[in-house]
Amino acid sequence: MTRLTFENVWVRYGSGRSSHDAVRGVDLVVPDGRLVGLVGESGSGKSTLARAAVGLQEPSRGRILVDDVDVVGARGKTAAVRRQVQMVFQDANSSLNPRMSIGASIEEAFVVRGAGGGRAGRRAEVATLLELVELDPARAGDLPSQLSGGQRQRVSIARALAAEPRILLADEITSALDVSVQGTVLNLLMRVQRELDLTVLFISHNLAVVRQLCDDVAVMKDGEIVEVGPAASVIDDPQHPYTQELIAAIPRVGTPLFDRGAHR
């Protein structure tokens, strides 16, 4: 199990007069094997913070620790530590090459990891990963376009898991999907999290889902974390005026998308 810690993290886009600090002094701990939700209005810096943890955007200040290893600017051995952090994006199309079979896309991810095992070994590993995300291994040769949106998102999850992460950053992974399949993808995430003992940062606009799924929640506004605490207490009894506003803005949600009780 692995802990992810953000320490006074700042992320700046641009330079000089046109620069903009999208993340401003974030301190946040995602403890071992826990699910932490990250919520906040559009543009508050949630994706930027997650991108910094996987090295897609280097912070201008601060430290990002995987257990006790600072992965900011990671090279060599430290880069291998950072590969323990993997991200799944909202749009599966952005992480899958449309011209590459889904099996090849998954294989590419564990070749990056440096996995050996020869061709047959890699094929077997692709099959295992496809089964893990409840896809028929016989579909390894399919192109992304032959899959439904929900299936493509499962492939993105398999691709992230191919790197053998200890920490998964899930950035709005169901918001591009039909409501009818959102629940199944969330159920899958929960099962995989439990089976592989993953530490998860779960970014979402759906507070009802965060309330059900996450242990803790952090609320982000204009690049800063304004409130953090157990998901149920923050969402049921928000202390910060911004969180209160955020919650007041959502319509009451009736039937839960999925049943967390089935997983814990």
Ligand SMILES: Nc1ncnc2c1ncn2[C@@H]1O[C@H](COP(=O)(O)OP(=O)(O)OP(=O)(O)O)[C@@H](O)[C@H]1O
């Ligand atoms: N590549 C970029 N270059 C310049 N500015 C950017 C870039 N990406 C994001 N920003 C800006 O940084 C701020 C934070 O954006 P970010 O995408 O992290 O927000 P978010 O909370 O993930 O929003 P959403 O809920 O819409 O996904 C916004 O003001 C955005 O316009």
Ligand SMILES: [Mg+2]
């Ligand atoms: Mg975002």
